[in-house]
């Protein structure tokens with residue numbers, strides 16, 4: 261689904277997006293979800309996650325500050341989402357940095373029907389079995405296009421590998437998204453927020469096909485470009501980013517001609 265239609269549906273339907281996410285970027289993720297037009301809820305207790313996912317339009321799993329209990333909660337929420345056929349989006353934050361993160365991402369992928377995986381080039385390369393350097397949560401170098409292509413082929417789901425150009429692959433399609441701004445790389449949580457926006461678009465579309473994921477990233481990138489025009493640095497940029505997400509969501513026609521999504525495969 262294209263950005264204008266997804267944003268219009270979100271404004272009309274206001275679906276709930278359930279996040280089990282990290283404690284670093286949780287506020288930015290909740291606000292990015294709200295500004296995009298969905299309703300965020302953060303709920304991680306094992307006792308309530310299945311019920312919460314049962315009421316949501318999409319589930320976003322982010323392993324940024326995972327522990328064993330949280331992985332169990334993610335599996336319970338994911339199974340509830342799978343039973344209802346709602347999209348499950350995985351952000352494998354830090355996969356490749358430690359064995360625990362890599363194994364947790366692989367377990368979620370093998371035990372759940374994940375609709376889309378979105379991470380930086382190093383995280384995605386790790387899941388594809390390619391060599392990669394992930395230092396904490398940062399990708400050091402790496403070819404995002406090759407990572408997305410290989411991971412989509414081996415995992416059989418839509419995969420987005422982010423960076424200066426985002427690459428989205430799946431179902432025989434390969435798309436490149438050229439929207440964005442280097443200031444996005446200077447704000448902690450911009451990757452988590454872009455995955456949250458993918459969750460919103462998936463809730464609107466009812467799936468996370470490559471076009472829907474690419475348009476979510478293009479909308480997010482356009483907001484980054486708009487925010488950079490008036491911000492003085494990373495601090496003001498974060499606030500302007502939320503302003504721009506909300507402004508585009510309120511009037512998606514402004515995006516016309518700004519989205520740089522192209523077919524590359």
Ligand SMILES: Nc1ncnc2c1ncn2[C@@H]1O[C@H](COP(=O)(O)OP(=O)(O)O)[C@@H](O)[C@H]1O
Nearest residue numbers: 380422423424426440441442444445450451454
């Ligand atoms: N140099 C850049 N130029 C344009 N967009 C960027 C740049 N760096 C990151 N982005 C954008 O920021 C978001 C987060 O990407 P990235 O920094 O790769 O994720 P992470 O925070 O998980 O490492 C994506 O939407 C991506 O397009």
Ligand SMILES: Cc1ncsc1CCOP(=O)(O)O
Nearest residue numbers: 282284324448449450451452
């Ligand atoms: C710094 C940090 N440490 C654990 S989670 C996290 C936030 C990662 O955010 P992003 O990868 O979106 O910049």
